[in-house]
Structures are given as C-alpha cells and as structure tokens.
Amino acid sequence: MTSSPAVDVVVVGAGLSGLSAARNLVALGHSVHVFEANDRVGGRTLNHKLDGANVDLGGTFVGPTQDRILALAQETACAHHPTNTVGESALSWRGRVRRYSGTVPSLGVGSLVDIGRLQFKIDRLANALPQGAPWDGKNAAELDSHTLASWLAAQHASQSSKDLFAIVAKTSWGCEPAEISMLYVLDYIRGCGGIDRMLATKGGAQQEHFPDGTQTISMSMAERLGESISLGSAVRRVEWSDGGVAVSAGSRTVTAKAVIVAVPPAMRSRIDFYPVLPVEHRSLGQRWPQGVLTKVYASYERPFWRDNGLNGQTLSDAGPIFATFDTSPSADGPGILLGFIGADYARSYDRLPPHERRLRALSSFATVFGDDAMHPTAFVDQRWAGEDWIGGGPTAAVPPGALTRYGSWLARPVGPIYWAGTETADRWAGYMDGAVRAGERAARECLVTVENRD
C-alpha cells in the first residue's frame, strides 16, 4: 500500500448504517466507495408495492427519541405519519378475543399484577446498566448466565407473563425467550429507554411510519453517492495494515485509508481479513446470531376493522401471527394489515409453500378481524432469515455468556477497520435509529485514521 489509495474510506454494506457513514464522510469532503452484496440498497429496509400501496417489508416504525433516523428522514425529505391508534386494540388469548385500550392488554387482575411486577423489575435492572458497557453493570455475570426464559422461571413468573414476554422476544429479537441472554434483553431495553417506550405505539417506537417506505431514505442517500456504490458486490477479502486497506469484492479491489464494515455481526465471519482479526473478533462472529422474523401484509379495499371500533393492533398467544398493526395510508384508502411472525412460528411458517403461508397468515388475521380478513386484494410476506447476506432479522438475538465476554469487542476498531450496523449502537440498537447512530459513530471514529494521512 505504498501508492496512493483509491478513496479515503471503503464502506461494506449499503444499509442505513453503511450509507449514513458514507454520507457523513462525503459531507466532510472525504471520498468513499460502498460495496453492497445485494442488488439493492437499504439492507433490512425494503419497499414493496401492495396493490398500489407502499408497505415496508423491513424496518417500518419510528418514535420519540429516535432522533438520528428522524433527522435523516427530514434531510432526505421522507415524510412520516402516525400509526393508527383510533379505536380499541384486541387480545387473542386462550382461545378468546378481548378488547382493550392503551398498551396494557385485557388480562385478569392477577396476570396484570404479575406483569406489572416483572416490568418494574426489568425496567429497574435495565436503567441501572451503564450505557455502552452492560458488562460493567451490577450482577452482569449472573444476568448473562440466564436466558430470558430461565430468568422468568427464577422469578416465578405466571404463565401469562411468560407468554407475553415470549411475544416481546419474537417481535423484538426474532427469538424465543429460551434463546436469548437476559443481560442482552436488559441492555436492549435500556437502549430504547424502557419497556413502555419500546413497546408502545403512541409515545413509543411504533408511533409513526413512512408512507413512502423506509427504503426510500437509503435510496435517497444512495442517489447522492452515485457511482461510488457497487451493487451485487459481496466483499470477501480485506487486506489491512496500519497503512490502509485493500477491499475486494469479486475481481474488483479498492484501496483506502480505512474500511467501515456495516453488516450484521454474524456476517462478518464471511469476510477473510488478512492478517486475521484478533481472536476476540473471530470468536464474537460465532456468538452473535441474527433472529428469525417474517413480516406479512394484506391489503383490503378499506380498513374495515375500524368500522368495528378496532385500531388494527393485536396481541395473540396463538400463531403464526402474534402481533398486528394497521398501516393503512388513510381512513378511506386501502386498508393495510401488518402481521409479525417470529422465532419458532416463523421457523415452521417459512418452510411452507406460498399458498399455505398465505392461508395461515390470513386465518390469523381472521381470528381477530373476522372472515373479511380472508379476502384481501393482495398479500405479501418477507422471510428475513432466508436473506443470504443479512442472515436474519430484525436484529441479533445474542445467547447467554456472549455479551459479558465479547460485547466490548463488538464496535472496537482493529487498525484501520471500523464497525457499524445497528447491532453496534449504544442507543436504539436493532432499530433504524441505531443503524444511523452506528454509521455516524463509525464515520467519526475513522476520521482519526483518514485525516492523519491527509
């Protein structure tokens, strides 16, 4: 690397995180090249036209304190509007459908007391964790030795509480409570600002969504980067030294002063680094799996459930769909229902042929919204676990023992190699906001390397 590098920084991955990093570097006058394995930008955001309406097959919602994605949306002129909350929510539980208002489902008093007790305890434990260093928290080792399931069992949680937290695990991390570290759960909740902020629609992370589709934000950033992005270019080799990097995708190699790797941690292992990365980085790559999440949308002439006083939001203890939202563009336009299928439900659903998937998903909708739900004008599903270069969604579902041992390596630079991706954010990790934060942080960090050589 004695000759002058081709660009200042190579970015691996053109999701929200990688593009945010690239955009910020360009704004500071640095040159970049972005390699993207897929033939599109946006990563875990993906626009889709469903019978004329825009739906988000990936990241969808934004809410208060998600300042970085909101700022970026404003700068890229992507409007957002409130998720529908007019009407009552529905709870499909133990074979019966009940209605409720607000975020607290209509369970019996005993169940609600138990859930309140656990939420109080979880919020307290989460708030006590030091931001960006949960491994330094009180009882971190013990909390990281538990799965969410074993921790709930140790707290003598009621069956209803266990089932409700299972829905949270499926939606938030694409895993069952048996798969995920309790310390990771707490740190994630801390990063959201508490359970209510994480789970609520009004006042929480589902408060608004983007009528033009969230991928549009990435497309807008990509447009300005123009020729600096290579699609269909999976990076498989990064040669590095203190003097710079040579990043190869297929037969093309681009030299730079630094590289920002903005892919899910589990996908880092697919890149060969020469020399090899420190052992902690390689061990981490074996211990940071992506969750299993599938999203489905059905469109109808109108949001007919609203006539019946329902807001389209559901929680269910029976699969395949265990949570729904109404993402209709307006009250008189087409009605759009969004359903989440996660973890074990998704593992069996994902294997089915298309017509069976459709039937099972619509039957789930019909349980709550009636037989009209069986006859949509259009239907689509997106199985994130099957995405070859993403490895699963919505984010990592980290098992016990990994966060305390490898968490501090997750975003730690190695020579001229920097790390982005929503998993590396210390606020709103796993969300679009975390992706932007992580990209911006990596861009700032790599200036040390980039500007030292100017």
Add this chain to the structure above:
Amino acid sequence: MTSSPAVDVVVVGAGLSGLSAARNLVALGHSVHVFEANDRVGGRTLNHKLDGANVDLGGTFVGPTQDRILALAQETACAHHPTNTVGESALSWRGRVRRYSGTVPSLGVGSLVDIGRLQFKIDRLANALPQGAPWDGKNAAELDSHTLASWLAAQHASQSSKDLFAIVAKTSWGCEPAEISMLYVLDYIRGCGGIDRMLATKGGAQQEHFPDGTQTISMSMAERLGESISLGSAVRRVEWSDGGVAVSAGSRTVTAKAVIVAVPPAMRSRIDFYPVLPVEHRSLGQRWPQGVLTKVYASYERPFWRDNGLNGQTLSDAGPIFATFDTSPSADGPGILLGFIGADYARSYDRLPPHERRLRALSSFATVFGDDAMHPTAFVDQRWAGEDWIGGGPTAAVPPGALTRYGSWLARPVGPIYWAGTETADRWAGYMDGAVRAGERAARECLVTVENRD
C-alpha cells in the same frame, strides 16, 4: 455437470473425521480428493516434540468404549499406553492443597453429598435422552432454555458443586457454565456414557494416550491417500445440484458426485454454497460456536512429583491451569506435565506475551507440585481459539435454544452434501472417537449418491 466428475467424493477438511471418511471410501474402491485449509493434516490433533518427548497439543486421550478411534489406531499401528495413575491426585481448593484417591476429590462431606446428588440427577437426565435426538427427550425444551449455570442455580447447587462443574465445562467444552445449554451438556454426557466415564482416568476417557502423538494417526491415513490431498487449500465455494458438486479452493476446482464437509459447524459459514443451503443450515452456522481451550506442557528431567506420591493429576479452583495430567513416557524418562486452561482463564491467558504465559502456567503447576515445577527443561502452549480454520476447541459449546431448534439439521444431508466432524457424532461427540465415527457415518451415507451414479 454433464461431463464426468473428476472424483467420486471431495472431502473438505483433513482432520480425523475427514480422513476417516476418505479412507473408508477408498477402501470401497471410490476415488476421493481431500482439501485442507491448513498446511498440515490432523485438525485438532497436533504432534509436538518437547525436549525430545512427544506431546499432543490437541486431542490426547482415549478410553473404554471409544471403539472407533481404538480400531483406527490399531489399523494405523499407533500404540497407546496408560496415563499415569500411580500415586495420589491433588486438589487445590480455596487456597489449600489436599490429596485424594480415585475420581472423587477431597472436599468436605457436605460438598460431596451435594455433588453426588447433582451427578445422580445429571446422569439420570442424560441417560433418558434418545440417542441422536435429544430434542425428543422429556423436558427437552425446558432443559434447552437453561444454561448449565442457571440450571445449577435452580437446583440450589452449593458453591463447591458450581466450581467443580465450572472445571468440567472449561475442560470439556472450553466454556463457562454461563455459556452452554443444559440440554447440550446432558446430550454430550449421554454420548460419553455418563459423567464417570467422561471424567475418569482409569476406566474413563483419559485412561490411555499415544506415545507417538495422536496426529500420527491422521498422518498415517494421509500417507496412504498420497496425492489425493491438497494442503493449504481452503474451500470457499461449493456449487451443487442433484447431479453433483464442484468444490473450489483458491483457483482449483474439483468436480465430484458428492462432498463431505468435515469442518467444525461454525466454520461451515465460511464456505459459499451455490445454490445457498436451506435456511436451517445457515441459521445453525450462526449458533454453534467453538469453545476456547488452551493446553500447556512442561517437561522436566524426571517426573519428580511421583517421588512425593503424586500421580500428576490435579483439579484447581484457581487459574490459569485448572486440571493437570502426567503424560510422561515412563517413570525414569523425562517428566511431562499437561495443563488445561479453558474459557475465561484462556481468554485472558491467550492475550499475554509468551514469557508471561509461561510464568503464569508454571506458577499454577508450582502451587501443587512445588518450586521444582518453575524450572522445566522446555515449555509449550497451544491456543486453539486462535486457529483460523478451526475456530476454537476442544469442540462446540452450544448455547441455549439451538439444539432443540437446529440439532436435527446438524448432520442432515443437503442433496449431494454430507456432514462430518466430531460435533456431528451421536456417541463421543467432541472426542477423537466421535470424529472417526462421524467420518465413517458420512462415508456410508454418501454411498447412496456415489453408487447410484456408478
């Protein structure tokens, strides 16, 4: 793949498992080609000369019921002899050194009762698991929702019991109790035939070792395969269809009717399969991490500890070395001490510069064997987590939730792709015996594909 394939079967990985598969196929008259990423054969077995004496930097011991590795050793003329058990074992515990005989350490009566209770329970749970299908066992889901640590806590295990099982976890899987699924622990113990069989020297898995070094077994198999092995050839791409495979390492591609992939499960992700593997195989590759284990050897003029009535076997609750063995070739030859450093101890030890590693390891030996242990004639350590194409040792340390969800995919063929490696064995998984069993099983399985085309 219309033209005739170059060989019948390509084998990826020239460890004990891959070479056993290749050897068995050749014995049946089939042609093979073996690709090995490292510049040597043997995988997690590795001979080393320490001041003239042979030591095993990887797999070392064999014991009763390990029939397949014993048969292979006989066929390749590799002799084995008893591990020294003459004298008393030592226990370094809570800052004091005590002596004991047999496999039960000299803890107080209360501690021994608690350990006995837990061992009884664990053996009973392990024995009840169906061989090759632990996910079908009673309470499998609940056991797989626990780490070994959270399960011991739920059983109200004493601190001594927890510390003893931590030593077992470090040695057997290269992990702490907080990192590993209880169901995986039980299935592993079942595969060994119980805790005593797994942990004992006399009558157990440490009963004998190989004076010429265990890698010799692989070298002997490799010699007979001759030109059919390519070293320094990391396979990065496998194109496959029902008609066969094209396996590429660097610029070289070999076509075959089938491929046997005999690498640790976590390393499978580094190979690109076209078309991609079923989603379950890809998800599994993110959830099957290798442990972190380091071995050290020191040689002395004589096995001086024997003069003092010690057999060289130690258990310790203080690091870095928490278990030792005497692998001296004879009573009057040089004295050889083997020490195991695992999991968290290894994570910090592995980072130290050589002289500090040596000092810490020898200080551990000296705690039990006296100051003479500080002055060896030679010293060596082997840090398995750092091995680029192996990813860690001694075997996989599978976290909660993975075995019930992905275990049935671990060895399941995909078209002409078959899976070997000790992790895929249903007896003695994680041992040399499991490696041979898995290789032999994969060779048998792929005959369906290979002979259908003859």
